[in-house]
Amino acid sequence: MSVEKPREFFIQGITLSGKTFRPSDWAERLAGALSSFRPGGVVKVGIGAHIGYSPYCVPRVIEGVKCVIVNEALRGVEPMAWDFVMNFARDNELQVVEACWLPEPGGKAD
Template sequence: MKTKCKELLILGLTIEGRPFRPSDWSERLCGALAIYNRNGRWEYSEYAQPVIYEGKIGVHVKTALKDINPAMYQFMMDFAYNNQLKVIPTGKVTYLEESPAPEETEVAWSVTKLTLALLLHQWKIRFKNTGH
């Protein structure tokens, strides 16, 4: 089984446990992906949003951003690393091992049938020769 993290929380706490400053850091960081909508209102991306987690300021980041905009994802991770912020994996998903392709399954099933047929054939021969 593989576990993959779907989301990260960059928490505004330094390694020493002090709040990160300035206090609007999460809005500024998320502003890099934000847009103005049709109504002229500021709208954060679904991939990076400022949040408050257990009374602490943070940024909720979807790891899908890594595939959509690798440079922005790296920028956010570098920001957290350079400022020694706590990063918490959330939204974990556990995957079972990938199932084989249909062709592999069919081949495996054919081999199983063949093996069973050979065993039954040998069993018949063995019992014919013993007179049962």
């Protein structure tokens, strides 16, 4: 029996009407708001251990479009956080696409 990998959803910084979503740092703000949701919870070890994005919600620029990649596993970790991010997309009429993040061959994932 195989275990299905959680799906990923790309919230794109383009509205349903085709306009670029503002402010320009929306993706970093949204991902930053969810940065504490991590596998095993927040581990506070060392200076700056709390800095960084959650692997469940990361900002990216894909083909010149700001996006936030949201892993469906967030729903199991904290359903209210999942609802928050998906409602943000809906309320701001942002395009959401189910996809899978693949790093560039020979490149870094970040």
